[in-house]
Amino acid sequence: MVSSVWAALGLSLTCISALSLISPAWFQTQTFSFGVLTYCSLPQGNSWNQSCVTFRSLEDIPDFAWKVSAVMLLGGWLLLAFNAILLLSWAMAPKGLCPSRVSGPMPGVQAAAATATIAGLLVFPVSLASPFAKAVCEGSSAYHGGRCQPGWGYVTAIFNAILASLLPVISWPRVTMTSIQGMTIFFSSDTERIILVPEMNK
Known part of the structure; x- marks a missing residue:
């Protein structure tokens, strides 16, 4: 029963992390928003008619700090997904094969995922000093958004990182x-x- 709860938590964190990664609402103004992998423009007063573009490779991302953050965040998500698969197989395995079923097989993977995600979240605001962000946010600099405000994607990623960092602590034997x-x-x-x-x- 406990192992099933850990598996559900691991899958939930993975899904929330993926949702925040593909979100274009990390920093936004009234007419433009951008995230790690996507940016969108929307007409004034018409939020339903927005057009979005996804970065297809690291070369398309306009700033070096942005690229580093994207690699860290994607790496953290891959570790979360790997850990979720391990937890799921741990929960579904016969009890005789896995006598230790409480905290999961590898809490270190969860800790590494949380570390990579937190590092990516700390690096990403450096990209506010890029020419791309300055054109959008008008007067932005590293760790200063200018006209841009943090959106729900960035806030969701922060909460997800906090939960991912707490789970290895409370699941330790x-x-x-x-x-x-x-x-x-x-x-x-x-x-x-x-x-x-x-x-x-x-």
């Missing part, structure tokens, strides 16, 4: 220790085993 009648009992929530160890007399 926890071991508690209890002393009963001269015996020390270790309860491991990860291995689901009880280990009895005699106490040493002082």
Whole structure:
């Protein structure tokens, strides 16, 4: 049951991360918005008639910091997707094959995904100093949006990174220790085993 919850969380984080990556609303004005992979222009007062363009390769992305951020964010998403597949297979595997089913097989993959995503989020605002962003945002510079405001895509990516960084911490194996009648009992929530160890007399 617990492993199924972790698998569902992993899949949810992967889907939310993909949604934020393809979103063009990372920084936006009333008539223009852009994200990591897409930018859109929309007529004044007509948000339904917008036209969008997707960067098809790294060469099309207009700034070096933007390219670095895109690589980090895509790498973080790939690690999230890989971790979600591992968690799903972990949850669906027969219990006899996987006695340790609580925190998943590889919490380090989730931590690496969170690290790459956070690094990409920190690098992306440097691209506000690019000629592309300056033309759109009028007076923008690194970590200063000018006329552009952060959109829902960037905010969603930040919340997703926070959740992805918290999950490895709360899923780490926890071991508690209890002393009963001269015996020390270790309860491991990860291995689901009880280990009895005699106490040493002082």
